[in-house]
Amino acid sequence: MAAMRGSGQPGWQETAVDAALALVLLGFGLLATDLAGDNQPGSRPVDAACRVLIAIAALALPVRRRVPLATLAVVTVATTAYLVLGYPYGPILLTFLVAVYTVAVRLPVRLAALATGGAFVLLLTHVFWSRGPAPGWAGVLPASAWAVVPFAVGTVVRVNREATARSRAEQARSRAEQARRQADEERLRIAQEVHDVVGHGLAAISMQAEIALHLLPKRPEQAETALTAISRTSREALDELRVTLGAVRRGAERGPVPGLARLPALRDRLAGTGLAVRLRVVGAPRELPAAVDLAAYRVVQEALTNVLRHAGVASAEVTVDYRADELTVEVTDRGAGARRDGLDPADDGTGGHGLAGMRERVDALGGRLAVGPRPDGGFRVYARLPVERSA
Incomplete structure (x- = not known):
């Protein structure tokens, strides 16, 4: 039918x-x-x-x-x-x-x-x-034209319509797949941002809480300073987390994102946890592409968070080098370098969620990440990010 x-x-x-x-x-x-x-x-x-x-x-x-x-x-x-x-x-x-x-x-x-x-x-x-x-047999050919010609034309039109419909369906599937892929990438990006924000904030708060607990019985007046630092750190982390999650609700890119300009604030925040960070800048600082600026900041933030969690040292050094066509950031310390954040130094950074997140950021920008113990002791995180020359 x-x-x-x-x-x-x-x-x-x-x-x-x-x-x-x-x-x-x-x-x-x-x-x-x-x-x-x-x-x-x-x-x-x-x-x-x-x-x-x-x-x-x-x-x-x-x-x-x-x-x-x-x-x-x-x-x-x-x-x-x-x-x-x-x-x-x-x-x-x-x-x-x-x-x-x-x-x-x-x-x-x-x-x-x-x-x-x-x-x-x-x-x-x-x-x-x-x-x-x-007409007899002489009329067969002219009569056949009235059937063969419209049948051939109709078949060609049908085939073309079906091909067009298949092409449109394939394009629709391709657009849907691309939309799903973009949504997955966006979810991964947001998850990575949340990990960096929450991970760093909780590490700093945990260290400051330990300091407060240690000082409270003996020197309660100094414990107040640690508690104030906890309040400030948690507020800053919550503010940044709120901005990140706001981007998810809006379905759009966030507004201002963290960048290397916030390294002094990061250094001061970590000083309250007992980790002294020496910040060294090589070359003339300049405006960077937002993605590069954010990735460099997150690499430094995650590396310092790992120092705070695992190194067992009171100091670290951050070097930011502005070069003609690239930016490099390096974080070093002299703490325990055998294993960091689930990372076996022998595998050069393939394990561990935090360091794996660094690698994903750097790879996405066409850069290179080197992670591992230093020959003279301690640990080193080094990222090289390409920067297009200004016209």
Whole structure:
């Protein structure tokens, strides 16, 4: 039943177009058939039966898209009867052409070919038996053109439509996949930001809390300083976390992001935990691309957080080197270098979530990250980030 009806039901606009086409072919057929009879001596004169057959064939077209097989059957029977009765060749054949084209466009190729073949065989009846002059075998080729040509055109149109539909579907799938990939990348980026913000803040708070607990029984006045530092650090971490999560709710990029300009504040914050950070800048500081600036800051922040957590030392050194076409940051300490943040120094930084996050940031920008113990003791984190030259 679906095959008989064709693929996809037409709307009222298509039905209106088909009805208009039917009226045009009906009017043209009734007017032009009289003229065709005058130019075809020996054909049967146009009479009421001729006009009825023309009307039947034309008025079947308004439903051609809904029931293409039924439309072709009605048009073929009317056209064959018209020709067998000996009426002149005329516009009724245009109606047959439209019916064959519709079958080729709307139905599967095999079914359309069988239907067109059956219609063609029936149409050939008039070639060998007619009340008018029968053309015989010489009429087979001209008659076949009325079936073969519209069938070929309809098949080509159908194939092109299917190819276009497949292409659009593939494009839609590609867009959906790209959207999913971008969403995944954004989620990973936000997760990495949250890890860096929360991880560093909690490490600093934990160290400051230990200091406060140690000082509280003996020197409570100094414990107040540590508690104040805890309050300040937690407030700053919460503010930055709020900005990061706000970007998720807005579905847009964040506004101002942390950068190397905040290293002095980071150094002062860590000083409150007992970790003295020496900050050294080489070259002339300049404005950097936001992604590079953020990645460099996060590398330094994560490296210092690891020093605070695992190194067991009271000092570290940060070196920022502004070069012509790249930026390098280096964090070194003289603490325990055997293992940091789940990282085995022998694997050069493939393990551990924090250091793995550093590597992902640096790799995404086309840079290079080196992580591992120093030959003279301690630990070293070194990142090289490419920076495009200004025009």
